[in-house]
Amino acid sequence: MLAYLLKRILLMIPTLIGVITLTFVVIQFVPGGPVEQMMLEMKGRGGAAEASGGGAEYRGRRGVDPDKIKEIQALYGFDKPPIERYFLMLKRFAKFDLGQSYFQHRSVWELVKSKMPVSISLGLWTFFLTYLISVPLGISKAIRAGSRFDVISSMIVLVGYAIPGFVLGVLLLVLFGGGTFVQWFPLRGLTSDDWDQLSLMGKVMDYLWHLVLPITASVVGSFAVVTMLTKNAFLEEIRKQYVLTARAKGLSEHRVLWKHVFRNALIPLVTGFPAAFIGAFFTGSLLIETLFSLDGLGLLSYEAVLRRDYPVVLGTLYLFTLIGLVTRLISDICYVMVDPRIHFEGMHR
Template sequence: MAAYLVRRLLLLVPTLFVIMLVNFVVLQFLPGGPVEQIIAKLTGTGGAITQRITQTGAGDLGAPAPSGGGQGGQGAGPRGDYRGAQGLDPQFVAELEKQFGLDKPMGERFLIMMRNYLVFDFGDSFFRDRPVFSLILDKMPVSISLGVWSTLIIYLISIPLGVAKAVRDGSEFDAWTSGVVVVGTAVPGFLFAVFLLVVFAGGQYLDWFPLRGLVSENWHQLSLPDKVLDYFWHLVLPILALSIGGFAALTMLTKNSFMDQINQQYVTTARAKGLTERRVLYGHVFRNAMLIVIAGFPGQLIGMLFTGSVLIEVIFSLDGLGRLGFEAVFQRDYPVVLGTLYVFTLMGLVMGIVTDMTYTLIDPRIDFESREV
């Protein structure tokens, strides 16, 4: 196991490098880069401002000046080929490119970026005037709150429900719970979120839950028990909206996994030996059936943390990592885009290794070191 773990850790480095390289190259060909956006805004304000630009230069206009030199220039089109640059002093355009770190060749910018990323130095945001790492830390509590609680609720409900459906396959209980599962699968999470807001958050019906935010404005003035209650009070609707789709999928996965194991020969043998049904299910079937369920846990958690919560964060006005990356893409804030991508990818790869370790805890018979000769 130790040798396998070392190999996985060594493989993590080139995998992360290739993923970042592909995304970095893709960003080079996206239109509307940061320099292009600034020039379009400035030229659209009229000739007087354009004249002022050419006279004062970039530094006096308050244009972003990311620290780290080439590290900041993670994505843009070819230099000097920006739409709307006509009529501007070429020297001004060159100054903007230099401020964003776009005056260096693409390969050099990528190597500088990866060197800094190894020590978690993601540079500064182009448009937020803050270090990217500081932004990620600030948004992390929201994403962790949504991801962890939603994932725990999904697993705590879906696994027992899936087992119950497998044991009662074909019964009335299985039929009506399957109807609920089908509805949960069909309803998009963001649509369910809007429904919850309208019905329970001060819409046309009830005003039971807050409309936005993770905590109330006077949260710091509350006592500890009141802080905990206020925190979960704000999380009820977002977590329900996030859980609806994952709950349905995991329930069916658990049921199908148990059904497959129940029909195996070793279950018939265990029953023939006189073991109780509970001992058969939870002493033999559960361990084998849970392998595929546990395998999806890291992906479920990472998805809830960073991707599945984007629209939920926007709808409930929660300032988390999903919303940060979403806005950064539209703003062409490339240090934020690639910085968050690096963190997400690294966590996803690490969680994959954790999954393999979990396999051996659930079923000690699994040996990753075994090889067929």
């Protein structure tokens, strides 16, 4: 297992470099870079850069002193050739320095940390509610497979899965956010304006009150996958020979299900648990955050792409890719912890 872990860790390096390199190459050909964005802001026009008829020059640069353009290029590091900028970026990333935002004048680390509370709130509540509801529901469906309860619950979770989260969010706002009917829940934000003046219990209730609509819009679509995965895993285990043997020995159905079936059936869920849990900290749903005016990681990434804020784009991509690779490795380790019969050497021959 140690040899396998070492191999996986070494493979992370070229994978990470490959993702960063591909993205860096692509953005070199994207029109309307940060220099053009700054030119437009200086001229008071804002928005994306507009290409001229020939496509060789941007209108944002017209009428601007060439010396000023060179000064801005030097400020952003564009006075250096791309290959030099690429290796400087890799050197910074090797030191876990994600760089400085071009337009927000803050480090990428500070920006990520400032947006984390919103994304953590959405991600963790979605994660916990999905597992706390879907796993027991999936077990109940497996035990009562083919019953009316199984059919009706399947229809409900599949309908929820078919409705996009942002569509459900709009519907919830119209119905319960003061859109057309009643205003039971707030329209935006995670807290009220008088948050600092509330008591401790008042702050907790205010926070939960603001979370109801965005969490509902985020979590409903997640029920179907976990529920059906749990049901199918239990059904597969229930039909195996060792279950028939346990029943033949006179064990109660409760003992058979919870002592023998439960552990084996939850292997697919438990092994994916670390990735889902850690990923919840970096969950950024752009549409949900925009719809409910929540300033999280999804909105940060979207705005960085629009404004060509390359340090934010590349820095967050590097961070999230690294986290994804590490959690994938943790998931593989969980396979062994849950089922010691698994040997990595045999899996990769």
